[in-house]
Amino acid sequence: xxxxxxxxxxxxxxxxxxxFRLDWPGFSLDVDLGLPGRGVTALFGHxxxxxxxxxxxxxxxxxxxxxxLTVAGEVWQDAxxxxxxxxxxxxxxFQEASLFAHLSVLGNLRYGLKRxxxxxxxxxxxxxxxxxxxxxxxxxxxxxxxxxxxxVAMARALAVGPRLxxxxxxxxxxxxxxxxxILPYLERLHRELxxxxxxxxxAPDEVARLADHLVVLEAGRVVAAGPLAETLTRVDGPIRxxxxxxxxxxxxxxxxxxxxxxxxxxxxxxxxxxxxTRDEGLPVGAAVRLRVLARDVSLTTxxxxxxxxxxxxxxxxxxGEDEHPALQRVRLRVGRCRLLARxxxxxxADLHLAPGQPIWLQIKSAALVD
Numbered sequence: 001x002x003x004x005x006x007x008x009x010x011x012x013x014x015x016x017x018x019x020f021r022l023d024w025p026g027f028s029l030d031v032d033l034g035l036p037g038r039g040v041t042a043l044f045g046h047x048x049x050x051x052x053x054x055x056x057x058x059x060x061x062x063x064x065x066x067x068x069l070t071v072a073g074e075v076w077q078d079a080x081x082x083x084x085x086x087x088x089x090x091x092x093x094f095q096e097a098s099l100f101a102h103l104s105v106l107g108n109l110r111y112g113l114k115r116x117x118x119x120x121x122x123x124x125x126x127x128x129x130x131x132x133x134x135x136x137x138x139x140x141x142x143x144x145x146x147x148x149x150x151x152v153a154m155a156r157a158l159a160v161g162p163r164l165x166x167x168x169x170x171x172x173x174x175x176x177x178x179x180x181x182i183l184p185y186l187e188r189l190h191r192e193l194x195x196x197x198x199x200x201x202x203a204p205d206e207v208a209r210l211a212d213h214l215v216v217l218e219a220g221r222v223v224a225a226g227p228l229a230e231t232l233t234r235v236d237g238p239i240r241x242x243x244x245x246x247x248x249x250x251x252x253x254x255x256x257x258x259x260x261x262x263x264x265x266x267x268x269x270x271x272x273x274x275x276x277t278r279d280e281g282l283p284v285g286a287a288v289r290l291r292v293l294a295r296d297v298s299l300t301t302x303x304x305x306x307x308x309x310x311x312x313x314x315x316x317x318x319x320g321e322d323e324h325p326a327l328q329r330v331r332l333r334v335g336r337c338r339l340l341a342r343x344x345x346x347x348x349a350d351l352h353l354a355p356g357q358p359i360w361l362q363i364k365s366a367a368l369v370d
Contacts, residue, residue, distance in 0.1 A: 016164070016196060020057045021066040029053050029064070029220040037072055039212035040190055040197045042228075050220040051200040055166050058198060059092055060085035071164055091157030093167045097149035099141040105152050106137040112160050127158035130192060131185055147178035151185060158189075165197045171206065186210055208248055208291055208369045233338040235320025235329045245329070246293035247339040248369065251275075253286045265290055265366075271335030275310045275366045282368075289369040294329065294340035296364040301351060303360045310363040314339075316353050332361055339363075 015037025022029040029050045035041050043051040056062040058069060060076070060083065069077040076083040099108045109124060128134050131151045141149055150170055157165060171179045183206075190197070190210060201207060207214065207228070214231045216224040224231050233247050251265040256279050263279040265288060266272075275290060282288060303311045312334050320329035328348050330341045339361065353359070 015072060016198075017068065017070040018054075018058060019066070019068040020054065020064040022053065022057065022062065022064040027053075027220060029057070031217075031220075031222050033215060033222065033225060035196070035198075035215075036213055037196050038194055040199050040210050041213040041215060042207045042211035043198060043200045043215050043217060044202065044207055044211075045217035046202060048219075049217040051202075051217055052168055053220075054217070055168055055198060055200050058164075059090055059166055060088055089161075089163040091160060091162035091165045093150075093154050093157045093165070093170045095169050095172045097141070097153035099149060099152060099156075101141055103140075104137065105133060105139055105141075105144070108141070108152060109137075109156050109159050112156055123161035124155075124159040127155040130158070130188055131155040145178065146174050147181040150174065150178075150182060154185070154189075158193075162195070165195055167197060168200045169202070170199075171201075171203070183209060205369070209289065229338060233331055233340050235318050235331045235340070244293050244295060245340055245342070246291055246296075247337075249275075249290045249292065249337055249339075249366075251288055251290055253282050253284050253288060256284065265368075267334070267337055269336035270312075273312045273334050273337070275312075275363060277366050277368060280368055290366045291369050292339055292363055292366050294342040296366075297332070297339055297341040298362045298364065299330070299332075299341055299343065299347075299351060299353070300360045300362060303362070306362070308362045308364055310366060312361045312363065314359055314361050316355055316357045316359055318355060319348070319353075332359065334361065 016035040018031065018033045018035065020029055020031055031054060043054060045051055053062060057064050057067065063082070067077045075081050076088055100111065103111065109128070113124065128137070131154055133148070133151055133155055136144065136148060136152065144152065154170065171182060174182070187210065199210060211228045214224070214226065214228045215222060224234065229248055232245070250268040252268070253263050254266040254274055255264040261279045262276045263282065264274050264276055266274045277290065314332045314334040316330060317333045317338065318331040320331070322329055322342065326344055328343055328345050330343055330348065330353065332339045332341060
């Protein structure tokens, strides 16, 4: 596995430190990760990339031939120690809810507590409230919608008071309306629980909406890892979450213009920068995420009146290669925020762009993540 003093120090200081090597016929997992102890870490990649296998190694459902796992300073696996799954303080949410058909919702929630004598009623009550299932407690699973069943499964995982929540594509088995029903509840868990979550998905919209940290897997290897905003704006082979490269910005609704049906979004870390986007009815002060695609960012040295409403001062930070030889990636900084632009090499030369150069960003489109 990758070594070196710096890598070892980062591994030892991480809130979740995971090293696994697992060899099967036709597939091998070889990862070395240091992950934050709070927020949502998305494990992203195509089917067969190793996302679920990595999650199962963390849960102890797969025992890697070579493995080390430390969570909040506690060793769950190394050469001389192995903590079995039932003794790891985790909650696990699978693609299918897998509720007991003969038990009510409340019976399903309490089932896990019987196996965990240390669990208290407070996490159960909190889970019921957070997932909005108080009115469902007397129902049997066959009287629940798919979205309701999955919310119960999430509450069951939280009811035992886990120190780590593992979610394996929890929305994959649901249709689009049910997924949209559940996403606000996942956002609420994200906001209100100081709990690390490892979230397996291959859905770009879930990454853009939920993730704080991103791990991209390909053929059992980590090809990129880091905070979401930084990882998406890499120029050394930018990471795509969806069909096109772009940036995710955190912000808040500052104002709403009823005449033009627009909302002004103040960008966190943008030194006062704000963007206008379509008004989606969110109240002033609401926290939002914006996605800005690289193809929607153009640059100019002197702003002038045009149809582009969002023009921000920034500076050029770095350059990277593009898949097409005529194009080049440019990473830009606005305050502490980073964005990407995809320009022709001719445009880069004509503007004499260089790292550190002040520049104006013309953002043709910015969309709320939903």
